[in-house]
Amino acid sequence: MQTMSRRDLLKGMALACGSAALPIAASQALATESVDEAEEQSEYIQAGGYTLIPYTQYASGGIKTDVYAVILFENSNSTFTKYQVAYTSCTCRDAASNYRSVMYVELLNTKPTAEEATIRWITYGENDGYIAGFWGDSNPVHGRPDYTAEYMEENFVAKLVKHSKADFDAWGGYGTQIEGIDTDAVAGATVSTSNITSVLQALFAYHAAKYYNK
Secondary structure (H helix, E strand, O other), X not given: OOOOOHHHHXXXXXXXXXXXXXXXXXXXXXXOOOOOHHHHHOOOEEEOOEEEEEEEEEOHHHOEEEEEEEEEEEEEOOOEEEEEEEEEOOOOOOHHHXXXXXXXXXXXXXXXOHHHOEEEEEEOOEEOOEEOOEOOOOOOOOOOXXXXXXXXXXXXXXXXXXXXXXXXXXXXXXXXXXXXXXXHHHOOOHHHHHHHHHHHHHHHHHHHHHHOOO
């Protein structure tokens, strides 16, 4: 991966999330002149209390852009780690409706290897009575009136539970699904499913580096 300047990375953070707090945090971090050299070269950037993780964002037709998702929340216990991750849903829409998505996901810490670590739970809705996620794509998916956020939660998102880092590492990229996902059930949501899978692939890499020292 090409090394970017800290200034460019922080600009990327402001673009990666739609909340007002993150651009403010980026501005504060940009004003800090003393930056540790190791942090400058790190693949994962810490700024304003947030962690940025690189992933590939897909637009219609498989057009790729290297951008950053933002870990908004991370809480670990002996069994699993909870994450909230904000990322760009789709760049195909007008800027006035180009909202961001927030996924809530739990990754296991107890598997023998990082490759065996699996998704314990994932949602764009509620978790234990709290609004933990937000579906930022169109609802329903453009051109598919049956593909509502609820449909996608049931037919794609929930099906990702128990899938491992190895499954996501083996993913074939835009327009494909990890093994075990019903391709026909989500055939009209290529951009949405590709970006979800790409973000999870990146999150697993971060999880492996932090909790499995890989």
